[in-house]
Amino acid sequence: MSWAAGTQCVAKGDHRKAKPGELVYHKGDILTVVDTSTRKGYFKARHNTTGEEGLVNSTNVREREALRVDPGLSLMPWFHGNISGPEAVSKLQPPEDGLFLVRESVRHPGDYVLCVSVSGQVVHYRVIYQDNKLTIDNAEHFYNLIDMIEFYSENKGSIATTLLKPKQKHGAKSAELELSKSGWLLDITKLTLGENIGEGEFGAVYKGDYMGQRVAVKTIKCDVTAQAFLQETTVMTKLQHKNLVRLLGVILHKGLHIVTELMTKGNLVNFLRTRGRSVVNSVQLLRFALDVCEGMEYLESKKLVHRDLAARNVLVSDDSVAKVSDFGLTKDLKVSDSVKLPIKWTAPEALKKEKFSTKSDVWSYGVLLWEIFSYGRQPYPKMSLQEVKERVEGGYRMEAPEDCPAGVYSLMRICWEQEPRKRPTFHKLREKLEQEMQEMSKHSR
Structure with a gap:
């Protein structure tokens, strides 16, 4: 069994009488692999709920499966x-x-x-x-x-x-049963909700504690919306990357609670606005740009389109790593309602013909780069949405933010090519940003 570090697995039985160095766990507990090079047949794991680490016999666990995206999966x-x-x-x-x-x-x-x-x-x-x-x-x-x-x-x-x-409707499958079988259903009694840290369009987000781990909890009360978010969640169970906000699981109670890791430093716009140039240097800005790019390169490799990439949807962790959030839901909820499209971030072809693709994500990434290097300013300053639409369509592009490295501005410009096929891939962008990073660290020595 070759497990990679970071793999989540589910215990198949109880292991209460642990020998020194071994981990205590119960059937159904979720464990994360930390190190596989310990001893044959064993690996070191961290218990997702107690946070303790120890050795686990690899035959006692199965990998936590991603949920199959299934239109029959129903909360009701x-x-x-x-x-x-x-x-x-x-x-x-x-x-x-x-x-x-x-x-x-x-x-x-x-x-x-x-x-x-x-x-x-x-x-x-x-x-x-x-x-x-x-x-x-x-x-x-x-x-x-x-x-x-x-x-x-x-x-x-x-x-x-x-x-x-x-009495189940023909063709419907109980989400509760499927989530619980695959190890993604969490226990409401082990969750303590703390302060409200944000009101989303669809419900509130709270800080919380799930068995000793600090978490963020998105609560969705409206059942139709909750059902649509269930699809987002099934997408999230498939994705594991250091630059994507990690899903810990779901709680079904008076609607849907989506539990993710807590990103203590909030979203990237506010992070940059409240700190500014004196605190955050351009190497750190580039680091954020690379973080987001790596997360997006991973989504690109999975053929997933984000549709709402912007600095407000990037969160910053305790140790200042930027991670992309709110991916997955954007497919079903936004498009029927094109009024709500974030005009300043949306590529021209997506605004006009609702053609969303990785290439329209790349356009939005260009705008996000501009937000990063302007320390969180609102893009297209002083222009109305109608003006932005017309002028961008006519070929207008934003000027470089103050003190923005020329190499970074040229990346913004290629992200904003009118023709989607002329825009780079996230893979290409990452290579260019890494070169930029090397240049910059040479000069800053």
Whole structure:
């Protein structure tokens, strides 16, 4: 078994009686390989939750698999969409107490119906949507259907029986089951939420602690959005790179919580704005540019397009490493709504024809380089969005930021070639930045 350092694996059984130097773990624990050159058949690993390190017998673990991206994967496998009452009744046969499904209300568009089998009958409860909350009895209110089903699975409340068994929609697979089988489902009871560190478009982000590890938690309350984010998360399980923000796992509780490593120094724009030239020298700026480029080169090698690359979506770790975040989700959520496209960062062909590709990411990377070397200034200063669109289309390009090395500015310019095929790959950009770095460290000696 050849495991690389950084590989995450899942324990197949308990190992409680550890010999000196060995790691204690339980079945299902997630371990990260630290060093494979220790002794034959063993490797050194760190326990993802206790943080302890020790030797592990390689036959006792399996690699933590990436989730298959599967359109059938659902946070709400019991949701059947728009079906009639009689159809719901026929789906809940043979009768079984606590067997249930949720459908859209035909009579009251915008509302839902919870259908539950009890004593041989199917009872239909209208779920009313009011003031952004859902309720059956005006006593209990819920943010979303996931939240409601979770509640009535544990409490009978004012319905005839607790919900015991979801009737899955044909073709739907329970996300909870799949996440748990592949080792990506985390335990809500082990999470402590701390302060709110940001409001995203889709939900809040909190600092937190997961079994001794500092984490960031993105909470998504709206069930439709949560479902779309589930796809982002499946993409994230496949990606491991030092310049991409690392996914630790997912918690399903009143919606979806995406748990990632905590990047203590916040996003790159604020990092640069609050420190400025006196604190951050140009070698450090180049280092950030290279970090982002390496993360993007990795995404390029996986044929993944980011679509929203900008310094606000790059986070800085404790030890000042820049990592790309918010990749994966951008495919499904942004494009239908081209109003929301970040115009100053988006390549002309993507604005006009919604043609997104690695080459449009390269364009955005050019703008991100400009943000880095201007210490976090807003691109196209003093220009309106309409002006930016028209003038860039007509061939206008930004001037170099003050004191920007000529070599770096020429890289920005080739990222902004009007024709996508003339723009370099991230691989090529990385080589050029490394040369630039060597030049710069010669002169700064």
